[in-house]
Amino acid sequence: MSFFSKRLASTFTMKSVPTKARHNIPLPSSSFPSGFLLGGIHAGVKKKAGVPDLAVILSTSEQPTTAAACFTRNAFKAAPVLVSDEILTKNGGYARAVVVNSGCANAVTGKQGIDDAWAMVKATDSLLSPSASSSKFEHETLVMSTGVIGQNLPISKILAGIESQSPSKKETCVLGSDFKAWELAAQAFMTTDTFPKLRSRVFSIGGVEYRMAGMDKGAGMIHPNMGPASTSFSSGPKQLHATLLGCIMTDAAVSPRSLQSALTYAVDRSFNSISVDGDMSTNDSIYVLANGAASNGRVIDEETDKEGYEIFKKELTDFAADLAKLVVRDGEGATKFVTVTVKGAPSYRDAHNIASRISTSALVKTALYGEDANWGRILAATGSVPLQPTSANTPPPTIDPTKVSVTFLPSDGTSALPVLVNGEPEKVDEVRAKEILTLEDFEIVVDLGMGMDGEAKYWTCDFSYEYVRINGDYRS
Amino acid sequence: MSFFSKRLASTFTMKSVPTKARHNIPLPSSSFPSGFLLGGIHAGVKKKAGVPDLAVILSTSEQPTTAAACFTRNAFKAAPVLVSDEILTKNGGYARAVVVNSGCANAVTGKQGIDDAWAMVKATDSLLSPSASSSKFEHETLVMSTGVIGQNLPISKILAGIESQSPSKKETCVLGSDFKAWELAAQAFMTTDTFPKLRSRVFSIGGVEYRMAGMDKGAGMIHPNMGPASTSFSSGPKQLHATLLGCIMTDAAVSPRSLQSALTYAVDRSFNSISVDGDMSTNDSIYVLANGAASNGRVIDEETDKEGYEIFKKELTDFAADLAKLVVRDGEGATKFVTVTVKGAPSYRDAHNIASRISTSALVKTALYGEDANWGRILAATGSVPLQPTSANTPPPTIDPTKVSVTFLPSDGTSALPVLVNGEPEKVDEVRAKEILTLEDFEIVVDLGMGMDGEAKYWTCDFSYEYVRINGDYRS
Numbered sequence: 034m035s036f037f038s039k040r041l042a043s044t045f046t047m048k049s050v051p052t053k054a055r056h057n058i059p060l061p062s063s064s065f066p067s068g069f070l071l072g073g074i075h076a077g078v079k080k081k082a083g084v085p086d087l088a089v090i091l092s093t094s095e096q097p098t099t100a101a102a103c104f105t106r107n108a109f110k111a112a113p114v115l116v117s118d119e120i121l122t123k124n125g126g127y128a129r130a131v132v133v134n135s136g137c138a139n140a141v142t143g144k145q146g147i148d149d150a151w152a153m154v155k156a157t158d159s160l161l162s163p164s165a166s167s168s169k170f171e172h173e174t175l176v177m178s179t180g181v182i183g184q185n186l187p188i189s190k191i192l193a194g195i196e197s198q199s200p201s202k203k204e205t206c207v208l209g210s211d212f213k214a215w216e217l218a219a220q221a222f223m224t225t226d227t228f229p230k231l232r233s234r235v236f237s238i239g240g241v242e243y244r245m246a247g248m249d250k251g252a253g254m255i256h257p258n259m260g261p262a263s264t265s266f267s268s269g270p271k272q273l274h275a276t277l278l279g280c281i282m283t284d285a286a287v288s289p290r291s292l293q294s295a296l297t298y299a300v301d302r303s304f305n306s307i308s309v310d311g312d313m314s315t316n317d318s319i320y321v322l323a324n325g326a327a328s329n330g331r332v333i334d335e336e337t338d339k340e341g342y343e344i345f346k347k348e349l350t351d352f353a354a355d356l357a358k359l360v361v362r363d364g365e366g367a368t369k370f371v372t373v374t375v376k377g378a379p380s381y382r383d384a385h386n387i388a389s390r391i392s393t394s395a396l397v398k399t400a401l402y403g404e405d406a407n408w409g410r411i412l413a414a415t416g417s418v419p420l421q422p423t424s425a426n427t428p429p430p431t432i433d434p435t436k437v438s439v440t441f442l443p444s445d446g447t448s449a450l451p452v453l454v455n456g457e458p459e460k461v462d463e464v465r466a467k468e469i470l471t472l473e474d475f476e477i478v479v480d481l482g483m484g485m486d487g488e489a490k491y492w493t494c495d496f497s498y499e500y501v502r503i504n505g506d507y508r509s
Numbered sequence: 510m511s512f513f514s515k516r517l518a519s520t521f522t523m524k525s526v527p528t529k530a531r532h533n534i535p536l537p538s539s540s541f542p543s544g545f546l547l548g549g550i551h552a553g554v555k556k557k558a559g560v561p562d563l564a565v566i567l568s569t570s571e572q573p574t575t576a577a578a579c580f581t582r583n584a585f586k587a588a589p590v591l592v593s594d595e596i597l598t599k600n601g602g603y604a605r606a607v608v609v610n611s612g613c614a615n616a617v618t619g620k621q622g623i624d625d626a627w628a629m630v631k632a633t634d635s636l637l638s639p640s641a642s643s644s645k646f647e648h649e650t651l652v653m654s655t656g657v658i659g660q661n662l663p664i665s666k667i668l669a670g671i672e673s674q675s676p677s678k679k680e681t682c683v684l685g686s687d688f689k690a691w692e693l694a695a696q697a698f699m700t701t702d703t704f705p706k707l708r709s710r711v712f713s714i715g716g717v718e719y720r721m722a723g724m725d726k727g728a729g730m731i732h733p734n735m736g737p738a739s740t741s742f743s744s745g746p747k748q749l750h751a752t753l754l755g756c757i758m759t760d761a762a763v764s765p766r767s768l769q770s771a772l773t774y775a776v777d778r779s780f781n782s783i784s785v786d787g788d789m790s791t792n793d794s795i796y797v798l799a800n801g802a803a804s805n806g807r808v809i810d811e812e813t814d815k816e817g818y819e820i821f822k823k824e825l826t827d828f829a830a831d832l833a834k835l836v837v838r839d840g841e842g843a844t845k846f847v848t849v850t851v852k853g854a855p856s857y858r859d860a861h862n863i864a865s866r867i868s869t870s871a872l873v874k875t876a877l878y879g880e881d882a883n884w885g886r887i888l889a890a891t892g893s894v895p896l897q898p899t900s901a902n903t904p905p906p907t908i909d910p911t912k913v914s915v916t917f918l919p920s921d922g923t924s925a926l927p928v929l930v931n932g933e934p935e936k937v938d939e940v941r942a943k944e945i946l947t948l949e950d951f952e953i954v955v956d957l958g959m960g961m962d963g964e965a966k967y968w969t970c971d972f973s974y975e976y977v978r979i980n981g982d983y984r985s
Contacts, residue, residue, distance in 0.1 A: 108892035108908040141888060141910070143933055182885025183934040254872055254889060310871040311787075312886070313893035395786040395871065395972070396730055396980055403981030409658025410788070412617060413730060416584035417789035432584040434617070457619055458659040496871075498974050504872055505879030 050499050051473065053363050057228040062211045064233035066244040066284035068094035068326030072208040073221030076194030078136035078180070078187055087194045088133040088221035089208060091160060096286055096325030098166070100128035100175060101293035103259035103300040105317035111140035111182075114318055116150040117175040122263045126289025127166060130174040131280055131320055132157040132195060135224050135250070138276060139178040139186050140315040149188045150176050156195040177318050179224055179250065179276040219248035222278055225503065226252045230359040236348045238285070238341045243327050245352055249279030249319075251360030253504060255309035256393065257317040261297045276314040277304055279356055285345060286325030288334040295335075295346040296321050303353035306385070307492045309364035310500070311393035321349070361492045366499030369401050370492070372476040378487030379420060379430050385489035387418045387479065392493035401495035406466040408439045408452040415479055436482030441466065444474035455482065526975045527949065529839050533704040538687045540709035542720040542760035544570035544802030548684040549697030552670030554612035554656070554663055563670045564609040564697035565684060567636060572762055572801030574642070576604035576651060577769035579735035579776040581793035587616030587658075590794055592626040593651040598739045602765025603642060606650040607756055607796055608633040608671060611700050611726070614752060615654040615662050616791040625664045626652050632671040653794050655700055655726065655752040695724035698754055701979065702728045706835040712824045714761070714817045719803050721828055725755030725795075727836030729980060731785035732869065733793045737773045752790040753780055755832055761821060762801030764810040771811075771822040772797050779829035782861070783968045785840035786976070787869035797825070837968045842975030845877050846968070848952040854963030855896060855906050861965035863894045863955065868969035877971035882942035884915045884928040891955055912958030917942065920950035931958065 070093050073085035092098040102121055104114045121128060132153050139146045157174040166173065178186070197205040208214060219229035233246035257277045287295070300319055325332075335342040362370050373391050378384035391397055394414040400407040415437070422429040435456035442449045450469055452461050469475050546569050549561035568574040578597055580590045597604060608629050615622045633650040642649060654662070673681040684690060695705035709722035733753045763771070776795055801808075811818040838846050849867050854860035867873055870890040876883040891913070898905040911932035918925045926945055927935050945951050 106893070106895075107889060109888050109910050109913075110892075138885075141885065141929070141932070141934060143911075182889065183929075254886075258893070312870050312872045312889060315885075315889050315892060394788050395976075396788045399977050399980035402977065405981070409614075409617065409791075410730075412585050413583060413658065413788060413791050416586075416791060417582070417734070419582075434585050435619075437585075453617070453659075456617070458617060496977060498977050500871075501875050501878065501972060501974050501977060504875035505881070 050366055050368050050497065053227050056359060056362060060212055060231065060233045064235055064244055065210060065215060065246045066282050066326065068092055068284055068324045069282050070200065070208045070210055071218045072198065072214045073217035074194055074198065074207055076134065077190035078134050085217055085221035086134055086136045087191060088218040089157060089160065089195060089198045090131040090218060090280060090282065091208065092129040092322060092324040093162065094324035094326040095164065096328060097127060098129045098322055098324040099126050099287055099289045099292050100320060100322050101126060101289070101296040102175065102262040103296055103319045104262060105314055106258045106260050107313055107315045109141060109315045111138055111178060111316045112142060112146035112150040113139055113176040113178045114316060116147065116154060117318065118263050120154065120172050120175060124170050126293060127170060128173050128175050128322065129161055129166065130157050131177070131322065132174055133177045133222060133278065134186070134191055135179050135222055137178060137180040137184055137186050138182050138316050140182045142183070142185050145185055149186045152188055152192060153195065156192050160195070160199050175320050177278045179278050179316055182315065215246060222248055222250035224250060224252055225365055226250050226363050228363060230356060232352065232355050234352055238344050239331065241327065241329050241331060243283060243285040245281060245283040245348060247279060247281035247352070247356060249277065249356045249360060251277050251309065252363060253310060253365045254312045254314040255307065255360060255364065256311045256313050257304050257307070258313055259300050259305055259317055259319060261293055276316040277360060278316070279304065279319040281321040281352065283323050284325065284327035285323050286328030286332045287323040287345060288332055291333060291335045291342055292321060292323055295342070295349050298346055299350040299353040302350050303357040306490060307357045307361050308389065308392040309361060309494055358492050361494050364494040365503045366497040367494030368497055369495040370474045371401055371494065373491040373493060374476060374478045374488070375481065376488040377481040377483050377485060379423065379483060379485045380487040381489055383420050384487040387415050388489050388491035390414045390418045391477070391479065392491040395496060398493070398496035402497045404467065404470040406441060406452060406461060406470055411439055411477060411479065412453065430483065432481055438480045438482060440478045441469050442476040442478055443469040444472055526842055526844050526973065529703050532835060532838060536688055536707065536709045540711055540720055541686060541691055541722045542758050542802065544568055544760055544800045545758050546676065546684045546686055547694045548674065548690045549693035550670055550674065550683055552610065553666035554610050561693055561697035562610055562612045563667060564694040565633060565636065565671060565674045566607040566694060566756060566758065567684065568605040568798060568800040569638065570800035570802040571640065572804060573603060574605045574798055574800040575602050575763055575765045575768050576796060576798050577602060577765070577772040578651065578738040579772060579795045580738060581790055582734045582736050583789055583791045585617060585791045587614055587654060587792040588618060588622035588626040589615055589652040589654045590792060592623065592630060593794065594739050596630065596648050596651060600646045602769060603646060604649050604651050604798065605637055605642065606633050607653065607798065608650055609653045609698055609754065610662065610667055611655050611698055613654060613656040613660055613662050614658050614792050616658045618659070618661050621661055625662045628664055628668060629671065632668050636671070636675050651796050653754045655754050655792055658791065691722060698724055698726035700726060700728055701841055702726050702839050704839060706832060708828065708831050710828055714820045715807065717803065717805050717807065719759060719761040721757060721759040721824060723755060723757030723828070723832060725753065725832045725836060727753050727785065728839060729786060729841045730788045730790040731783060731836060731840060732787045732789050733780050733783070734789055735776050735781055735793055735795060737769055752792045753836060754792070755780065755795040757797040757828065759799050760801065760803035761799050762804030762808045763799040763821060764808055767809060767811045767818055768797060768799055771818070771825050774822055775826040775829040778826050779833040782966060783833045783837050784865065784868040785837060785970055834968050837970050840970040841979045842973040843970030844973055845971040846950045847877055847970065849967040849969060850952060850954045850964070851957065852954070852964040853957040853959050853961060855899065855959060855961045856963040857965055859896050860963040863891050864965050864967035866890045866894045867953070867955065868967040871972060874969070874972035878973045880943065880946040882917060882928060882937060882946055887915055887953060887955065888929065906959065908957055914956045914958060916954045917945050918952035918954055919945040919948055921948060
């Protein structure tokens, strides 16, 4: 026991969790989309005074604001998920506001929870200025909550907080549109996150310049599997399932159908491709609002404006991936940021399933923490995933172990290190392996060599003592 | 940093990994099946002198010895898995010997690995006394290996070790049939195990007394998913997949077909229902040998002796569960032994999938380590599992959150603690919750309340600092 304490202490001293503060970067106000007013305040959900726990985001555009969402596929969807899905479906993809609280997830809270979520929606609705849409929609706000499961919201504090943000209440309203306003909103999303996750970008379609900005939060219970909202134009099964929260705003104009299809595509290749601990939350939600404030009359739509749509979809996917990667970077106890690429698979789905399994393996993740090039564990994880049958009447394809290669790719531009080539272990230069594995960022490439082009990426972190500490006494 | 070191140290000091030595119990020699000669020696695979790393098990019965196996479903099956499956299939379910080494898994070792596994088989074959089966089968030995992946066996040391165990070599042969011999064999299975896992039992069918004894090993990379050997009478898809090793010997006589079907049933409800870390190995293998030494002419068979078969199947299942639980008990860094029961599900398969997910969740397992009754994490894990469609053309059933209940059951016979009843959180008495969660053994019961009788059990352990330490520097 005293021996072990000593060993543990010495191992730990060698390996602390790096500070993530450098990822909290200032952004030029000119990179934020126009026509949004937002901010974050301390409403009192969190105990510590002054810490933002309530964000309000309002579209002030005179153009219609479209909205789309992807929600957790968990069977125990939290009240804000159920309520937001209902509103978005009823409105056919229109919404002008988002309200978010951290500190309490409003999940498994029964009828009271549903009532509370509706109360947040109604209070935020009344902050919106009247517009052409006001008469068409009963509600125009989407809601999100994150924090502990199974506790009711301190709803009167939250409602008072929302009401204080009426733009007419000059003395209490903090809403704005500059960097500080965006950052306050991003701070209000945080739970065990160590920095606010806010990014922005400028892009152009057909010579018109648009902006996109957004924030997300994560830290633990991060292995999202989100599907589209129940709106009638959603493709795929109605399986709402995601506590990753994210909200993306743009001043482009996008049709409701195309905004949802672009988001569904983007989420699969970003938020649904990250893992901190393999646990799917009851609250995971990603919203996107497109307010058309910079649209100049062009409405992006996959049928009537294919070219514009493809550009927008790519921008949204890349932006969503940027936000998703910040969540991995700030994963609870994470000391590594590892990209897992699986290629040469029969399909994207197979590659994605295998990359997910590798990214979730406790043995792979503790080896990453230990900076150990233990490719045997990577291979065992790879081989544990059954491939999908390509048709109903044929057996699924099988991996040929003699075709599989595994390579470690450093992030510093130096040469790659193959550790397994066509099923044969390489003589690994352990010094070189250590050089790569002591980097904070690197990539693991698994090539199944099946002569097919199924390829997927996943982003994951390591499993550290700190993860166990955080989650061993989260409630206490 | 210094703050964190201090916190970590204090948290750890509160919670050490309990010693498992009390599970290493002496067994009466009269409880071991007759007609087996076995033992374990140090052949030199492991560095440390004197530590057993090679076990040899021989049947000396004059009756035919039948054999069955379940192997890992991993795509990267180790050489001993491939070779043993080939022999068992060719022989139609007969084998008279097992040879096992620890310290090196002989996995991902290419052609050399296959040659080495065959060499172990042949060397062990030549320890067997001639019998009626000798002329019928080219090989009569099954082989197993466990340890590091991707390294070749020190095959000459192993072969010398096997040859030294020829019963004719009185000066070097340690094989015997008393407790000491069985214990030495069990010790030779061990890798990071902290105690040898050996159990025995006596049972009777139709007034005849039989014995069953066996050993297994586990510790890490434990989340088996094993299917039957490729023998022509295997039902189900040919998907060989299972570093859990286990070997069970009985002096009953069982037909090859029925031995395999009883083992497949037993493994699904024992070894395939445990998790230490959610990682499936390339080597997982369970063998059973039935040598008929106590048979008195009765051959147990599911068609010709249904009654005997059902008793045998139940004994084998209970015995396999006993061995499987020892693996969880001795899981790397484990301080808890937790039974997860899921009931009220549409099917056994759904209940099993959900119990598996709860048992694998990093958040649930760190909460168990922290002795925190965090049922929200249990629920999130439950809800993340998609249920199976009941037919090809109907959508899968869905969980109704308002019907779900979660209860903590202490192992000391005191009263149960409901934490969620029909979807509503109970006011939990935290003092009582702590009383239960500080026990080493307890049970979590999740009742889906779907009015169906799908029920399954899983056995799991917690996730501790010690797990991270062991696996962060396994190779160094």
